[in-house]
Amino acid sequence: MKTNTLTLVALATTLVLGAAGCGLYALGLQRGSANTTNHASPTMAMPAKEAAVPIAPKTTAPQSIAEGEAATRRHIASGIKAGDMDPVTGGKVLYYHDPMTPGNKFDKPAKSPFMDMMLVPVYADGGTDSGSINISPRVQQNLGLRTAEVVEGTVSPQVSAVGSIAFNERDLAVVQARATGYVERLHVRATLDAVGKGQPLVDLFVPDWVGAQEEFLSLKAMRSNNVGDLGPLVDGARQRMRLLGMNEEQIAQVERSGKPQTRTTIPAPIAGVVTELAVRDGMAVAVGATLFRINGLSTVWANAEVPESQAGSLRPGAAVQARSPAVPGATFDGKVQAILPDVNAATRTLKARVELANPGARLVPGMFVSMQFMDRGANKALLVPTEAVIMTGKRSVVMLAEGDGKYRPVEVEAGVESGGQTEIKRGLQVGQRVVVSAQFLIDSEASLKGVEARLNAAPATEPKP
Numbered sequence: 001m002k003t004n005t006l007t008l009v010a011l012a013t014t015l016v017l018g019a020a021g022c023g024l025y026a027l028g029l030q031r032g033s034a035n036t037t038n039h040a041s042p043t044m045a046m047p048a049k050e051a052a053v054p055i056a057p058k059t060t061a062p063q064s065i066a067e068g069e070a071a072t073r074r075h076i077a078s079g080i081k082a083g084d085m086d087p088v089t090g091g092k093v094l095y096y097h098d099p100m101t102p103g104n105k106f107d108k109p110a111k112s113p114f115m116d117m118m119l120v121p122v123y124a125d126g127g128t129d130s131g132s133i134n135i136s137p138r139v140q141q142n143l144g145l146r147t148a149e150v151v152e153g154t155v156s157p158q159v160s161a162v163g164s165i166a167f168n169e170r171d172l173a174v175v176q177a178r179a180t181g182y183v184e185r186l187h188v189r190a191t192l193d194a195v196g197k198g199q200p201l202v203d204l205f206v207p208d209w210v211g212a213q214e215e216f217l218s219l220k221a222m223r224s225n226n227v228g229d230l231g232p233l234v235d236g237a238r239q240r241m242r243l244l245g246m247n248e249e250q251i252a253q254v255e256r257s258g259k260p261q262t263r264t265t266i267p268a269p270i271a272g273v274v275t276e277l278a279v280r281d282g283m284a285v286a287v288g289a290t291l292f293r294i295n296g297l298s299t300v301w302a303n304a305e306v307p308e309s310q311a312g313s314l315r316p317g318a319a320v321q322a323r324s325p326a327v328p329g330a331t332f333d334g335k336v337q338a339i340l341p342d343v344n345a346a347t348r349t350l351k352a353r354v355e356l357a358n359p360g361a362r363l364v365p366g367m368f369v370s371m372q373f374m375d376r377g378a379n380k381a382l383l384v385p386t387e388a389v390i391m392t393g394k395r396s397v398v399m400l401a402e403g404d405g406k407y408r409p410v411e412v413e414a415g416v417e418s419g420g421q422t423e424i425k426r427g428l429q430v431g432q433r434v435v436v437s438a439q440f441l442i443d444s445e446a447s448l449k450g451v452e453a454r455l456n457a458a459p460a461t462e463p464k465p
Contacts, residue, residue, distance in 0.1 A: 068120030075109040082107040091123035135405050143438040147401045150432045153383050158418045163304040165367040171296035173269045177285040178245030181206035191277050195268040203265050212240045213260040272296040297361040304371050305349040320354050322369045332356045382424040388434045389422050399435035
């Protein structure tokens with residue numbers, strides 16, 4: 001009995017709730033019908049509160065992608081296309097584009113063939129087509145945006161390279177025997193010994209000189225005794241001594257002493273180190289035999305390994321500063337003598353021969369040096385901070401600050417880079433200001449709004465609906 005009572009109560013509650021729902025549904029339909037009638041009737045006045053809804057003011061260009069899509073839908077409904085005036089914005093429609101792919105332009109409003117969205121119109125008097133975007137001072141401060149002025153100056157490619165020291169082959173002296181003889185005394189006994197200019201190297205005994213010297217002295221004595229005209233014979237004897245390898249100083253010494261000189265001392269012709277020693281005590285030497293090779297150390301060569309990509313920035317005569325860990329704190333000045341036609345296939349480097357001054361002979365062959373090429377260009381160029389240039393791979397772009405919070409991308413032709421400055425060959429003028437920080441954020445915003453579309457190709461054909 002108790003169970004039956006509970007079942008009846010539940011059924012009654014369900015019926016009451018159903019009746020209430022049907023009543024609310026009917027009331028809603030009645031009110032909706034009344035609202036539709038009021039809006040449709042031109043004679044019926046709207047309530048005062050609803051009549052105060054303002055009409056949207058005209059804008060120069062869509063401020064967001066959503067507003068741009070709404071404008072495109074409105075253009076489709078109104079039959080507006082590129083070249084027509086938009087009655088809502090008051091601007092002339094230049095073209096339509098997809099903000100995600102701004103390089104493509106279309107002359108009619110439609111759905112984007114690239115993305116699942118509508119194309120966005122670009123207006124003639126809007127900030128988008130003028131090539132600039134606006135950034136408020138507050139946003140500039142939050143981004144830490146900084147600019148730098150385009151200046152005129154000189155820039156040189158300061159190429160850095162490493163290399164090793166070698167003897168200056170143009171400062172080389174070869175000492176040879178001028179007559180057949182024997183080594184009586186050797187003054188320098190080891191290679192790489194340092195020698196000074198004029199220092200004795202070796203004493204030679206030359207027996208072939210005896211006959212020519214005695215003939216010369218006999219003719220001199222006969223002429224002094226007034227025995228005929230012996231002048232030509234004396235001159236012939238003197239010439240014979242020259243042909244045997246005697247120099248003028250040795251001939252004069254024979255003439256002064258009146259005795260044959262069979263021994264001669266060969267001095268060092270330059271100061272440096274002995275790099276080759278080919279004789280020993282007691283050896284016999286022939287005419288033309290090499291006795292010593294002496295390399296000077298007043299100047300040395302540094303064979304710089306220059307990257308192949310930077311070799312075009314060098315020229316003979318360019319100034320060079322070199323430093324070596326073997327001589328800390330010292331710098332050695334020099335200049336490029338030649339760019340050698342020799343490329344290392346493994347490292348892709350070109351050899352540059354640099355001649356360095358070597359005071360005190362502190363640099364010796366085999367030492368490692370680092371070099372800085374400091375050639376200064378004679379022509380002036382426009383310079384901007386290197387960080388201001390955005391390298392896209394296909395072109396170089398800088399963000400130009402136009403004032404009043406307006407910025408636009410400008411394609412430039414970049415030249416050499418040195419010391420944090422980049423040469424600009426085309427695209428900028430002296431006095432303009434470029435963005436040096438947060439330019440990547442501005443460039444991204446410009447790409448989304450289609451600012452960089454002006455740098456791309458002409459408008460494409462109408463997309464398929």
